[in-house]
Amino acid sequence: MTLPEIKPEQAISLENVTYQYPKSTSRLSFPQWQVAQGERLFLYGPSGSGKTTLLNLLAGILTPDTGSVELLGKPFSGLSEGKRDKFRARHIGVVFQQFNLVSHLTVAQNIALAAHFAGGSQPGREQLVALIHALQLPAEVLIKQASQLSVGQQQRVAIARALINQPEILLVDEPTSALDADARDAFMRLLTELCEQHHTTLIFVSHDQSLSQYLDKSVALSAITTAAEASSC
Numbered sequence: 001m002t003l004p005e006i007k008p009e010q011a012i013s014l015e016n017v018t019y020q021y022p023k024s025t026s027r028l029s030f031p032q033w034q035v036a037q038g039e040r041l042f043l044y045g046p047s048g049s050g051k052t053t054l055l056n057l058l059a060g061i062l063t064p065d066t067g068s069v070e071l072l073g074k075p076f077s078g079l080s081e082g083k084r085d086k087f088r089a090r091h092i093g094v095v096f097q098q099f100n101l102v103s104h105l106t107v108a109q110n111i112a113l114a115a116h117f118a119g120g121s122q123p124g125r126e127q128l129v130a131l132i133h134a135l136q137l138p139a140e141v142l143i144k145q146a147s148q149l150s151v152g153q154q155q156r157v158a159i160a161r162a163l164i165n166q167p168e169i170l171l172v173d174e175p176t177s178a179l180d181a182d183a184r185d186a187f188m189r190l191l192t193e194l195c196e197q198h199h200t201t202l203i204f205v206s207h208d209q210s211l212s213q214y215l216d217k218s219v220a221l222s223a224i225t226t227a228a229e230a231s232s233c
């Protein structure tokens, strides 16, 4: 008899997490924070408040000094570096501010690289075309070098690369600042629609609070840290 798969309810759970950059005098503290699976969350806060640091802790690029980061019910921050890298490649999509595309590789190669790191099979042309199409890009971009694309196109490719392994969690850091209002609107609709279709948990970080309208819920970074300070007394 095969048992039904038990799905954890929380996509993200932080407990007593602290992090201090080397040589920094201040410490960031996230006492307790949970995000349910499938939730699409807008995270905002002033420059320097710690949004990118939190995303890096969630992506396992930084590890907490104390406390734990659980993702999809797994003790993510307690994994060895190698296991964390594998977990990230398979379960987390990350889109950073600078997109981090490999400029001399084609769009298809950039996307295939993410599939390679996840240890899965290489995406077929059909799968790539479907993804590119879903992101409203013409199929011809697949054979173009990333450096030949406009900023808006690079942004969509970065999302395609983050989605190729169908991650349960997508972390997106301030990706729309280079776009005009119409392009930003189209991008946000597309991104949230794709996440809704795949029940992807989305953490979307920005200074621009007007973008919160596209997400289910808004959270100020200060609320996460304030709640923690209050409960730790």
Ligand SMILES: Nc1ncnc2c1ncn2[C@@H]1O[C@H](COP(=O)(O)OP(=O)(O)OP(=O)(O)O)[C@@H](O)[C@H]1O
Pocket (backbone or CB within 6 Å): 021, 022, 024, 045, 046, 047, 048, 049, 050, 051, 052, 053, 054, 207
């Ligand atoms: N590599 C680093 N070394 C030392 N301190 C750092 C480093 N990166 C960030 N910080 C500091 O940590 C704090 C949080 O930075 P972080 O980049 O997470 O903020 P942010 O809210 O994402 O800012 P922004 O909106 O400007 O991107 C800031 O005080 C910043 O100066």
